[in-house]
Amino acid sequence: MGKPSGTVDRIARAVLYEGYVLYPYRASAIKNRRRWTFGGVFPRDFANAHGGAEPCRLGMESLVEGDPSGRIRLRLRFLHPVHRQAGVVPGPPKDLEEARHAAYRPVPAVRAGDREFPTWQEAVERDLPVADLTLGELASGPRELPFAAEGGRSREPLEDADGTFPGILERFQASLMGTVSMAAHPLTEGSYHLRVAVTNETPLPGADTLDRDAAAPYGLMAAHLLLEGEEVRFLSLTDPPPAYREAAAACVNEGVWPVLVGDPGKVPSLLASPIILPDYPKVAPESPGNLFDGTEIDEMLSLRILTLTDGEKREMAQVDEQARRLLERTEALGPEGLRALHGTLRGAGEAGETAPRRFERGQRVRLRPRPRGDAMDVVLRGKVGIVETTELDYEDRAHVSVTLEADPGRDLGREGLPGHRFFLDPDELEPLDGGEQP
Numbered sequence: 052m053g054k055p056s057g058t059v060d061r062i063a064r065a066v067l068y069e070g071y072v073l074y075p076y077r078a079s080a081i082k083n084r085r086r087w088t089f090g091g092v093f094p095r096d097f098a099n100a101h102g103g104a105e106p107c108r109l110g111m112e113s114l115v116e117g118d119p120s121g122r123i124r125l126r127l128r129f130l131h132p133v134h135r136q137a138g139v140v141p142g143p144p145k146d147l148e149e150a151r152h153a154a155y156r157p158v159p160a161v162r163a164g165d166r167e168f169p170t171w172q173e174a175v176e177r178d179l180p181v182a183d184l185t186l187g188e189l190a191s192g193p194r195e196l197p198f199a200a201e202g203g204r205s206r207e208p209l210e211d212a213d214g215t216f217p218g219i220l221e222r223f224q225a226s227l228m229g230t231v232s233m234a235a236h237p238l239t240e241g242s243y244h245l246r247v248a249v250t251n252e253t254p255l256p257g258a259d260t261l262d263r264d265a266a267a268p269y270g271l272m273a274a275h276l277l278l279e280g281e282e283v284r285f286l287s288l289t290d291p292p293p294a295y296r297e298a299a300a301a302c303v304n305e306g307v308w309p310v311l312v313g314d315p316g317k318v319p320s321l322l323a324s325p326i327i328l329p330d331y332p333k334v335a336p337e338s339p340g341n342l343f344d345g346t347e348i349d350e351m352l353s354l355r356i357l358t359l360t361d362g363e364k365r366e367m368a369q370v371d372e373q374a375r376r377l378l379e380r381t382e383a384l385g386p387e388g389l390r391a392l393h394g395t396l397r398g399a400g401e402a403g404e405t406a407p408r409r410f411e412r413g414q415r416v417r418l419r420p421r422p423r424g425d426a427m428d429v430v431l432r433g434k435v436g437i438v439e440t441t442e443l444d445y446e447d448r449a450h451v452s453v454t455l456e457a458d459p460g461r462d463l464g465r466e467g468l469p470g471h472r473f474f475l476d477p478d479e480l481e482p483l484d485g486g487e488q489p
Contacts, residue, residue, distance in 0.1 A: 059277070059312050059320050061334050063128060064341070066090075066324050067176065067273045068373070071130070071343040074352055075359065076367040076374050078160075078169035086172045086264065090129070090306065090325030092229075092251045092271040093263075100259040105266070110248040110305035111276055111323040114295055116241055117283030119187030124281070127181050127231060127249060129274040130174035131200050132267050133224045135371075137161040137170045140208075143217040150208035150216035161218030163209035166369055168220055172267060173371045175224070181231045186243055186283065189235035196233065202226035225269045227253050238298055247276060247323070248305075275307060276323035285321040287311055287330050337391045340380055343373060350392035356381045410451055410480065414438045417481040418453070418473075431455075431473060435483065439465055439472065450474045 070088030077083065091105060098107035115123070138155030160169040177200050184194065202224040209218040229252045235243040253269045255261070278285065286292060288309055291299035307323040311330040319331070335349070342352045356378065359367065368375040390411075410416070416436050420428040436453035443449055452472050454464035464471030 058314055058333075059322070062312050062328075062332050063275065063277055063322060065334055066275055066322070066326060066328075067128060067130060068341045068343050069273065069326055071174070071273070071341075072370060072374055073344050074342075074355060075363065076343075076356070076370060076377070077363065078171050078370050079366065087130075087132070087267055087270070087272040090271075090273040090275060091267070092129070092249060092274045092306070093266055094251050094253040094255040094258065094269050096253075096255040096258040097261065097266045097269070105263060105270075106306055108248060108250045108305065109274055109276075109307050109323075109325075110303070111246070111307050111309055112302035112304055113245050113288060113309040113321060113323075114238070114286040114291065114298055114302070115186070115235070115243050115245050115280070115283050116286065117186050117243070117280070118241065119185060119190065121186050121283035122281040123182070123184060123186065123189070123235075123245070123283060124180070124279045125182040125231070125233065125247065126277040126279075127177075127179045127198055127271075127274070128277060129177050129271040131177045131202075131224060131227065132270065132272055133173040133175060133222050134268045135171045135173050136221045136223070137168050138219045138221060140216060140218055143211070143215045144208075145215060147208055147210075147216065150219060151206055153216075153219075155219050155221070158218075161209060161220075163211050163216075163218050165212075167366070168209060168218070168369060169366075171371060172264075173222070174272065177271075182233055184233065186235050189233055189245070190237055190243065193232055193234040196231045198229055198231060200227040223268060225253065227251070227269065227271065229253065229271075238295075242295070242298075244298060244302070247278075249274065249276070273325060275325055276321075278321040278323070280318065280320070285309075285311060285319055289330050339384060339388065339392075340377070342377065350389070353381050353384060353389060353392060410438045410441060410477065410482070412438055412440065415456065415483040416451075416453065417483055418475060418479065419481055420475060420479050427473070431475075436473070436480070437461070438480075442474075449477060451477055451480060453480070 073082040092109055093105040093107050095107040098105055137158050137160050139158050139161055140153045140155045144150040144153050160167050179198050181196050181198055205222050207220040208216040211217050230250050232248040234246045238244055255269050286295055288299050307325055308327045309321050309323045310328045311319040312322040313319040315331050338349050367378050418431045418434045418436050420431050422428055435456040437456055438453055440452045452474050454461040454472055458471055460471045
C-alpha cells in the first residue's frame with residue numbers, strides 16, 4: 052500500500068500535530084499540563100473504569116460509489132505517546148555504563164551541564180496500513196482487522212560538564228493493540244454506506260487507579276483515518292449530491308469527521324479527521340510549518356515566539372525535538388518571512404477550492420462595495436483606496452480597513468480615527484496592479 056500523495060500527506064500531518072504543544076511551548080506552562088488535545092483513543096479498560104469519560108473508539112460513516120470490484124485502502128495514523136521521565140542519580144555515577152543501570156529518583160526536571168530536561172510526553176508517528184479490500188468483500192459482511200504498534204523502554208544518561216552523569220531520561224512506550232471494523236452496506240446499485248470503527252484493546256491492569264495523564268501512553272493520540280480508492284468515488288458529507296442528502300444525514304460519526312482531500316478535479320481521498328475541516332482543505336502556502344497550537348495563527352504565534360526571553364526559549368528548546376525545530380525555524384524567518392505571513396485573506400472559490408486573495412499594508416485597491424442601502428456605498432464606489440489593516444470581527448469574519456488615496460485627511464485614517472477609515476469585505480476590493488506600494 053503506497054504512501055499518500057504530497058497534498059494529502061501535508062494535510063494529514065497538520066492534523067496529526069494539531070494541539071501537540073501549545074504556546075508558550077514550555078513543559079511548565081499550565082496550558083501544556085493536559086497533553087493530547089485532539090483525537091485521543093484510550094484503552095477500553097480505562098474508558099470502562101471511568102464511565103466513558105475518555106473514548107476507546109472512533110467511528111466513521113460515509114458514502115461511496117463504485118462497482119463491487121472497486122477497492123478501498125485504509126490507513127490508521129496516530130501519535131504513539133512516549134513517557135519521558137527525568138531522574139536524579141545519586142552518587143553520581145562516574146561512567147556511562149554505571150549510569151545506564153543506576154537507580155534514580157523521579158523528578159519534574161533534571162539539570163545537566165547548562166541544560167534542564169523536563170519530564171514530558173513525546174510521541175512517535177504511526178502510519179499503519181490496515182486494509183485493502185473491494186466493495187464486494189466489504190458488502191459481504193463486516194471485517195474485523197487487528198492492528199498493533201510495538202513499545203519499548205530505554206535510558207539516556209545525561210552528562211555534566213565534569214564528566215559525571217547526574218541524571219537520566221527514561222523513556223517508556225507501551226505496546227498498543229486494537230481492531231478496525233469495516234463494512235459497506237449497499238444503498239442503491241453502485242452506491243454504499245461505508246462504516247469504519249477503531250477500538251483500542253490495549254490491556255491496562257489497574258485502569259481504575261490511573262488518571263488521564265497516566266493512561267495516555269497506552270492511547271492513540273490525534274488518531275485519524277485515511278482512505279484511498281481505486282475505481283471508487285467518495286462522496287462529500289458536507290455538501291452531498293442531492294440524491295444522497297438523506298443517506299448523508301443518516302451517517303453517524305464519532306470523534307472524527309470525513310472530508311474529501313487531494314487536488315480538486317482529481318479523484319479525491321477521504322480523511323476522517325479529529326478536527327472539523329472543509330472538503331479539500333489546504334495548508335496555506337505562506338505557512339513555514341506547523342506551529343502545533345490549536346487554531347494556530349502563524350503571524351501572531353511567530354511574533355509571540357520571538358518575544359520570549361532567552362530563558363524561556365531555552366526551556367522551549369528542551370521540551371522536545373518538535374518544539375526545538377519550531378523555535379529554530381521561527382528565529383530564521385527574518386523580516387521578509389514574517390512579512391509574508393501578514394494580511395492574507397481567503398474566501399471560497401470555485402469547485403470547493405480555497406482561493407487566496409492577498410492584501411498587504413500599503414496596497415492600492417479599487418473599492419467595489421456591494422449595495423446595502425447605505426449612502427456610503429455610492430460615495431466609495433470606484434474610489435482608489437490604500438490597505439491599512441486586516442481585522443476580524445466578533446464572528447471571526449475578516450474585514451479590510453482602507454483609507455482613500457485622494458483623502459487629504461488620510462493620515463488621520465491611518466491613525467484609526469473615524470471618518471477617514473473604511474471597512475470592506477475582501478471580495479469588495481479589486482487589487483490594482485502596479486502603482487505605489489508604500
